[in-house]
């Protein structure tokens with residue numbers, strides 16, 4: 001039986017409450033000690049039929065250590081803002097991973113470390129390779145080359161459910177809810193590949209039933225957390241886009257992950273649910289879950305990321321604290337280079353968002369520079385390759 005005294009997401013910190021107190025992981029940031037994310041396994045001995053075979057059913061509980069806001073600031077204060085920078089306590093380390101489609105190098109990441117217990121925002125222009133990168137390290141696609149590890153254990157050649165079993169799950173840009181299954185069953189499916197999938201379990205119904213009950217209880221717990229419990233018996237197809245995103249997060253959490261990779265969790269979600277999704281993502285981090293998420297909206301990135309990684313043309317071209325992103329010329333260039341013709345994006349109050357916000361900042365800086373030099377604004381036909389320092393837009 002699982003040990004119920006072992007902490008797990010949702011138990012040691014209220015989702016909307018204060019972050020759980022730090023157990024001092026940041027203070028003791030030596031790699032070996034800090035990497036002690038413990039997987040507790042519980043053994044259930046069963047007698048399967050006349051041969052009295054014994055099997056072990058693994059029930060995963062991960063011991064997550066939450067970092068406080070000041071722990072995280074301290075950690076990242078010591079990290080250099082450059083591609084591939086070492087982190088004090090990386091949960092993921094990637095080396096020389098590449099993936100080519102036809103002639104296109106979709107991903108070519110030389111080195112990347114993801115800090116444990118923090119929210120890392122992954123940004124980049126369309127086609128930068130973000131989704132492909134997620135696919136590669138979660139086992140949904142195979143790289144041409146490269147190695148990567150979770151807690152120091154190599155993950156190469158693993159299929160997604162094996163990766164999930166080791167503690168890393170992902171969600172998709174386009175949600176994958178099964179429309180003709182109930183909301184509850186969709187969440188229960190998140191446990192597939194985790195428990196009871198062994199064929200022997202099917203021959204031992206008393207174990208199977210026990211696990212079924214545990215899986216159902218856990219699914220209900222997660223539905224309550226994401227305020228979808230009233231919809232448990234509805235078909236997933238009846239949910240709104242935003243509710244499907246919540247459903248997908250609930251399903252991902254069935255495996256008690258240490259790290260969740262969220263691919264554009266806010267895309268297609270109405271503003272009311274966006275705030276709720278952001279709070280859920282922060283509360284996961286506050287419970288000790290590491291979060292990596294892809295997002296285009298710079299306001300969202302600045303709001304919730306502890307650290308930002310920028311990709312362009314398959315490569316990591318910059319890393320930075322979120323509020324220093326605008327200072328980084330490589331980031332500005334990545335967004336502008338070859339993307340002058342991309343559609344402009346504005347929020348419902350007419351403020352530029354995403355790549356458009358970066359462009360607006362650069363245009364503003366170019367105008368200011370021209371005026372300061374006593375020039376005529378009609379002369380601003382081209383943005384300078386090396387713009388003066390960009391400013392916060394005050395949003």
Ligand SMILES: Nc1ncnc2c1ncn2[C@@H]1O[C@H](COP(=O)(O)OP(=O)(O)OP(=O)(O)O)[C@@H](O)[C@H]1O
Pocket residue numbers: 101104105106124125126127128129130131132133
């Ligand atoms: N299955 C595929 N077959 C062929 N080319 C692909 C495939 N998947 C991705 N690509 C190409 O690889 C590059 C990276 O795509 P990817 O979807 O990873 O970028 P992205 O940063 O996630 O973009 P977006 O922000 O638009 O989702 C693009 O040029 C894309 O067209």
